[in-house]
Amino acid sequence: MGVVVKLASARDPGASLAPLLALVEEDMAHVNRIILDRARSNVELIPELAKHLIQSGGKRLRPMLTVAAAKLCGYAGDAHVRLAASVEFMHTATLLHDDVVDESDLRRGRTTARLLWGNEASVLVGDFLLGQAFKMMVDVGSLGALRILSDAAAIIAEGEVMQLITAKNTETTEDDYLAVIDAKTAALFAAAAEVGAVIAGRSKSEAAGLRSYGRNLGLAFQLVDDALDYSGEQSTLGKSVGDDFREGKITLPVVLCYRRGNSSERAFWKRTLQDGKIEEDDLDQAMTLMAQHHALSDTLERARHYGAIARDALAIFPECEAKAALLQAIEFSVERPF
């Protein structure tokens, strides 16, 4: 193996998701019941495939944001749990379609649905979950929340198409790349947090604050994900180290490395990612180049930058348990080892 940067070593041991998890625990149990209930169908394949996804143990960070944002806004009803379930369904639908597009074999350490049930079923069950997500939102009946979440659905898909196009292009700039993850990842984080304020009937500035929090947390989260793909340990990561590399994905570590490298290094990135000609020691070589150019540590620096913006976005809210939990979630996201 080449040089492996152990990102875990940089972790602040005080940063933890525990306060957020404690804050949302009861409501998330409700969210999980709704999710299982709404994944039901007389067409057996649907609950079967949905169960596989639901039990695959994702962090459920997005629905947690909706629940926590509603709590921060003093919301007392039960629409937040239904919107949170919608958000998770939207996310799950995206994952299903993503795995088909990326031809992924592993997701969160488990065989992907597309390998178990086929690409066809993954596309269609994704469509079903998206339909159920919209049904749930409509049941809640908030046109404001509907607008935010349907905007997000269109933006996410736009971001996925953008990524498809830039996927193999090593000339991608940092700005190009940010536009992709802003759409494909940050948009749902932003919407998930914002709807919490909207159903609580809070002011535009508070909704905008939570939106900004969500968006920047999402950007930070994605950048850390990108760095982990070249440094995490497979057992904790739930996917193989080097997946992005093997799939020819251009992520920020690659963008930085490519631009900072010399012409023979650029030829290496073009051969491996653009032309997909990957040889045995190429992943090691990629990791060595990343260490040499501080590509991973600088990606994490960028993530901390967005984390700082997310932190400031919450400044207008008075101190409380929910705010403290949301702030710790930022620290956790930028320092997490998985």
Next chain:
Amino acid sequence: MGVVVKLASARDPGASLAPLLALVEEDMAHVNRIILDRARSNVELIPELAKHLIQSGGKRLRPMLTVAAAKLCGYAGDAHVRLAASVEFMHTATLLHDDVVDESDLRRGRTTARLLWGNEASVLVGDFLLGQAFKMMVDVGSLGALRILSDAAAIIAEGEVMQLITAKNTETTEDDYLAVIDAKTAALFAAAAEVGAVIAGRSKSEAAGLRSYGRNLGLAFQLVDDALDYSGEQSTLGKSVGDDFREGKITLPVVLCYRRGNSSERAFWKRTLQDGKIEEDDLDQAMTLMAQHHALSDTLERARHYGAIARDALAIFPECEAKAALLQAIEFSVERPF
């Protein structure tokens, strides 16, 4: 070639889409402008692919139903054209995903988007169009219409999954098959017609009447489509005769033929459709068996049955231009040669 039943010969020359086309012409021009406008994106691939679909000259029967239903209900606003555009986007998204699932090469006589731009782009642009459809519906702001169309979205996807499962099963019963097309085709026809009454603020019984009209028209339309796949002429059909056969699709003509056949005929259907072992003269043989068992003419009889229900569903509406046009559309659908 074997026996080709010329369905066109059975056509009532008086049945025409012309009255419906005339009724909706002005509004459909508006719908088409909205469609082009909402297919815009800074991500070039999206409008490019969307344009390919939009220009491929589908009948636009579904959005026409929304417009005509609104007219039948005396609706005077402009929400119906926006809902009609949403309906067409939902349909287009389904077609994109369908072609990926079925691995189709031709759609309405043109190379499918998935062959031109790849399966990945088709999946993601489908998602984008679905997102845009929901955005447009939310903009209209009718929770009633949103409920109907989001229900339809989930039901359509459920129907597609059902079809995926039954696709190669020659034991499929007529009831099983009807459940599939009820979900995958008739649900959107039903929703498209129903929302016209809902935005016009008409009574539940009128909304239910239009829903029933749409549903049964959709069933009839799909059954005629199934028959045409074994009898139409490629030039007018816009797809190859025998596509369903080659893809192993179990449609009503097959269901009837299989159940009416002897054991060696059943072995033929199992070999060709279930096992996918198709030899040179098999399509001719399939068409011969269909003629022998009156499978196509009886499929058309079934279509006429649903057409009759659709006709009665409109009986509660007073005679008017819109009603006459909608009634003629039934005749056209069950007698159309393409």
